[in-house]
Amino acid sequence: MTPYHYDYAVIGGDLRQTYLALELTKSKSAVCSFALxxxxxxxxxxxxxxxEAAVSNSSCIVCPVPFTKxxxxxxxxxxxxxxxxxxxxxxxxxxxxxxxxxxxKEIQKAFSQTGVPVFDFLKDDTLACFNxxxxxxxxxxxxIQHSPINLSKSKCAVLGYGKCGRxxxxxxxxxxxxxxxxxxxxxxxxxxxxxxxxxxxxDQFFSKIDAYDFIFNTIPAVILTNDVxxxxxxxxxxxDIASEPGGVDFAAAKELSRSARKCPSLPGKYAPLSSARALxxxxxxxxRRLPCL
Numbered sequence: 001m002t003p004y005h006y007d008y009a010v011i012g013g014d015l016r017q018t019y020l021a022l023e024l025t026k027s028k029s030a031v032c033s034f035a036l037x038x039x040x041x042x043x044x045x046x047x048x049x050x051x052e053a054a055v056s057n058s059s060c061i062v063c064p065v066p067f068t069k070x071x072x073x074x075x076x077x078x079x080x081x082x083x084x085x086x087x088x089x090x091x092x093x094x095x096x097x098x099x100x101x102x103x104x105k106e107i108q109k110a111f112s113q114t115g116v117p118v119f120d121f122l123k124d125d126t127l128a129c130f131n132x133x134x135x136x137x138x139x140x141x142x143x144i145q146h147s148p149i150n151l152s153k154s155k156c157a158v159l160g161y162g163k164c165g166r167x168x169x170x171x172x173x174x175x176x177x178x179x180x181x182x183x184x185x186x187x188x189x190x191x192x193x194x195x196x197x198x199x200x201x202x203d204q205f206f207s208k209i210d211a212y213d214f215i216f217n218t219i220p221a222v223i224l225t226n227d228v229x230x231x232x233x234x235x236x237x238x239x240d241i242a243s244e245p246g247g248v249d250f251a252a253a254k255e256l257s258r259s260a261r262k263c264p265s266l267p268g269k270y271a272p273l274s275s276a277r278a279l280x281x282x283x284x285x286x287x288r289r290l291p292c293l
Contacts, residue, residue, distance in 0.1 A: 002095055006032040006046065009054040012076030012083070013037065013064025014268035019276030020062065021045045024283075032058060035078040051083055055091045062283065063088070065101025065121050069264075092116050097290070099283060119286045121279060128163065130278040131267055136167040138266025139239050143214055146261060147237040151175060155211055158196070160218035161188040164241060168216050169196050180205070180212070184219075212236060217247035224260075226252035239263050 007029040010021040018038045024031045025044040032046040033039075034054035039047060048054040055061055064075045073082040089110035092098050098111060101121035111118045121127055144151050152175045158165050161183045169192065172179045181192030182205040193199035200208075202223065209215075210233050217224065220242040229252050232238075238260040240248045246262060253260035267275040 002093065004057060004059040004096075006030045006058040008032070008060045008062055009034065009048075009058035010045075010062045011035055011051065011054060011064070012074050012078070014265055015272035016268040016275045016279060017062075017064055019273045020279050023276050023280045027284075035074075035076045035083070037076070037078050051087065052091060055088075055096075058096070060097045060099065060283075060287075061088070061092055062279075063098070063100035065268075065279070066265075067100035067103050067107075071104055086110070089114055089116070097287075099286075117290060119283075121282055124282045124285070126285070127278055127282045130275070132163045132167045134267035134271045134275055135164055135241060136171050138270040139168060139216060139241050139263050140171060141270055142239050142261060142263050142266070143216070143237060146239075146259060147214065148235070149213060151177060151214065153177065154213040156180070156214040156216065157182055157205060157209075157212045158216045158218070159183075159202075159205070159223070159247065160242070161185070161192045161199075162218060165216075165218045166192075166195070168218070172216075173197070177214075206231075214239070216241070218242055219247045220245065222247060222249055224248045224253075226256075229253055229256050229258055229260075232258060234258070237261075241266065 008024050008031045010017050010033045012035045014037055018036050018040055021031050021033050021040045032048055032054050034048045034051055066075055068085055069075050073084060085107050094115040097117045099119045103120045154177050156172050156177045157180045158169050159182045161181050169179050169181050179196045180198040180200055181196035182200050183189045184202050189199045206228060209231050215238045217240045222245055224247055226249055240246050240262050248260050250260055
């Protein structure tokens with residue numbers, strides 16, 4: 001086994017990564033970094049000037065959530081130029097461990113072929129539960145910031161009643177708002193009817209879409225098309241947290257003068273320290289399963 005100088009290399013991403021580097025030092029780990037959006041303000045974290053140096057000197061490589069935004073390059077905005085994802089399977093050795101969130105299948109396959117232990121943060125159920133809470137709080141903050149009306153006592157529609165949709169519905173209800181939960185799944189619609197003020201199918205929602213002040217979308221398919229958006233309340237605020245391709249035709253929304261916002265990576269924007277602590281716990285839980293660590 002190669003004697004590495006650092007226990008962890010924390011690479012790329014948003015403020016979660018900066019806070020994660022600091023959290024890892026608290027456990028007496030040796031930590032280095034590369035391409036953090038904001039440097040860790042401590043001598044306990046060594047900053048490298050190249051990806052190769054950070055990776056080659058570290059036992060564990062911790063990349064961001066999500067690992068990539070476009071499927072090709074690393075999620076980072078700290079350095080000029082792009083870092084291709086395909087570099088990582090070529091750099092990381094079997095006696096190292098690789099962490100990231102939403103790792104593309106082809107990259108996972110490449111790691112598997114070289115025998116590198118890989119952990120995808122988004123496959124950790126405990127972390128997923130935390131992220132739904134942080135995402136729900138974040139999208140509600142976005143709604144409050146970007147609408148000219150109060151969120152409290154407004155009419156809200158939550159599209160999709162999966163993990164995030166359920167938490168957003170519960171938090172809006174507590175404000176209180178009048179909340180309609182919308183789903184294409186009859187099972188989800190039945191579940192939503194227990195907790196929301198109203199539960200509708202997509203077709204039922206579309207027929208009364210002009211009634212809503214806020215629309216929160218979690219469905220990763222473009223359902224808010226030009227024709228649908230044209231029937232919304234002109235003062236509506238639409239917030240989209242769905243993964244690609246998202247749920248909103250943003251070009252149409254702009255043309256129709258509808259307020260529509262794509263809201264990615266909300267845990268990193270609104271709760272980076274809490275999110276970093278959740279990532280830290282996820283890393284430590286995975287490491288305890290590996291006899292070599």
